Amino acid sequence: MTKDVKSMIDEIYDDKLKQLNEKAVEIREWIIKMLLEAGSGHSAGPLGMADIFAAMYFHVLRHDPKNPDWEDRDRLILSNGHICPVRYAAMALAGYFPVRELMTLRKIDSRLQGHPHRSALPGVETTSGPLGEGISQAIGMALAGRLDKKDYQVYCVASDGEHEEGNTWEAVMYAGKEKLHNLTVILDRNNIQIDGFTEDVMPLEPVRAKYEAFNWHVLEVDGHNIRAFVEAVREARTIYEKPTLIIAHTIAGKGVDFMEGDFTWHGKPPNKDEAKKALSELRTLHGKIRSEHE
């Protein structure tokens, strides 16, 4: 294969990087607002993945928010469905649905289910929440793409905690066997899960060696460095004969000082005061700018 697949995703220049970083802040603000309004949900994971979702929805993905079922679209599967606020916020900002609808998260009659549901909201690709099932479903979509001779890429975001599920490894083994080069898994390596630090609950390291042993191409990036992440995704598209894993090192709760790296923020929303503090941090870039808008 000599096709320059890299050209499918543009390199990032400074203007674009600035825009994407701003998008990520906007996504984080909405995550805080949604969770405060919902009164339940997960804070740390969604904040930690805001940069990657900004990069995906505003640069990487070949998609059309007005035509979510477009059959040539790239697929983005969210395996760890509980971090869906980050996906909902990115989708709304990208134009899939009105931004004000974000405030209906987890409420009755809402399309924004507590864990994403395909039939409820076009564009979420698949129903998820129970862990360990996303990579398998992404494999199914990648196999269908191969059968249909489509050139779309299937991306799957998975958490580190869900690598404790046996199903995850069944899928890793299978994708290696099938040499699914149209599959890219993005591992949200934030080192926390509900009961504590992943390496205390159930050690995952050396995760790179484990994937490589199953015939995957593995890349590692700082999950808050959008330029580096996009470069990794571009490289993944040039790899034939193997699926790619991008280990994205992220900080859970990123962007809000009192949440960063604290596993107690895994499964709870901020209260009113905490939300105010968080929004102020985000809007002033941790006090760097003075004029905070309300």
Added chain:
Amino acid sequence: MLNPYLYLNEHVFDEDVQRRPTRDGFGEALVELGETDPRVVVLTADLSESTRTGGFEKKYPERFFECGVAEQNMAAIAAGLGVTGKVAFISSYATFSPGKNWETIRTTIVYNRANVKIAGHHSGIMTGPDGATHQATEDIAITRSWPGMQIYVPCDSLEAKKMTIAAAQTEDPVYLRFTRDKTPIMTTEETPFAPGKIQTFWTSKKPAVVLLATGHMLYQALLAARELEGEKIETLVANVGVIKPLDGKTILDLVEKAGAAVTVEDHQVMGGLGGAISEFLALHRPTPMEFVGLKDTFAESGDPVALMAKYHLDKQAVKTAVRRVLHRKK
């Protein structure tokens, strides 16, 4: 007498009636579907021979996916295929799929409304010598409670083929239940196939009870009906091939005529056909009922015929249930 309108197998009561496993009909249907429907893909979990997917594999290798011994992965891969324009059949023993991977199917196939057909093999104690670990006797119960799920249970290999083809024609998830051992062929190619409709295989002028049977147990019900006729007890025998959605209208008609009902299944009564029919009749027409099926017990290894006698799933058990229900009817 056998319902003449259904063109049933006239040798059904012969000692040497032709017998085939229902899984054979499934395998034949897949090969046919491979030809007629390019959307059809087939997945198996290291059981291609015994779940009869090998024929499809040979003819359409690019649409066949060997998942190894990993039933959860198989189900969720099928879900991904099913939401991307394919009609995916997954095939394993029912104790593993939909048993072991129940939640995976619930989330990624049923709730997700993925176009996936779940073929559960080795159902019932008819599985025989492998023992209770491999005899699926709760699979109807665990799939019936899924909202919107369809459940097809063919009575013989011919109906198995027709049902498999019918399953591919709906966009929704379907559970198909098959047996390992050879069972009598009761229908013919000419038997009209009306998916979802309950058909009366045995009719009589003044029925005192209707036997509602599913799967290969329909044969035991027919044997019982014929002997009971000699004992001046008239019955109806109906084939409940689709357990969900239930053909309520026909059930009401039959119960109206007979006034009492016996359900007959190779499965736990709890949550199975017995559960389904009694839930329906309790609401619409309370009727004296008896149940032939497993009563809160696992079975064991053994010859299927001996097991059916020991666990009260044979024609004697059906006759006993009929006498009991007639006693209660008075």
